[in-house]
Amino acid sequence: MEIVAGLLIIIALGILGWWLLKDYFGGRPSSTGLLGGREKRVSVIERATVDGRRKLLLVRRDNVEHLIMTGGPIDVVIETGIHRGQVHHPQTP
Numbered sequence: 001m002e003i004v005a006g007l008l009i010i011i012a013l014g015i016l017g018w019w020l021l022k023d024y025f026g027g028r029p030s031s032t033g034l035l036g037g038r039e040k041r042v043s044v045i046e047r048a049t050v051d052g053r054r055k056l057l058l059v060r061r062d063n064v065e066h067l068i069m070t071g072g073p074i075d076v077v078i079e080t081g082i083h084r085g086q087v088h089h090p091q092t093p
Contacts, residue, residue, distance in 0.1 A: 041062055043059070044057055050069065050071075053072065054069055054072050055069070056068070056069055063083065064081060064082065064083060066079070067080075
């Protein structure tokens with residue numbers, strides 16, 4: 001019985017150690033990071049397929065969003081500096 005309990009403790013400590021090392025040495029940063037993890041600053045908010053190759057990505061960095069088209073001959077920044085919550089209404093002639 002003591003052997004099983006000791007084995008379970010060793011396994012639990014191994015898993016805890018692996019989790020701490022993964023968090024510290026470049027695993028996905030967590031917002032609550034036990035060892036100094038940081039909050040995410042960059043994320044993909046939305047993605048839409050334009051055709052078979054191209055995609056539109058709405059990317060947020062801090063509180064500013066950027067609209068990017070990828071997959072063509074070159075990647076293109078369509079619009080930058082979109083502030084969160086701002087609605088853009090194009091002017092009609």
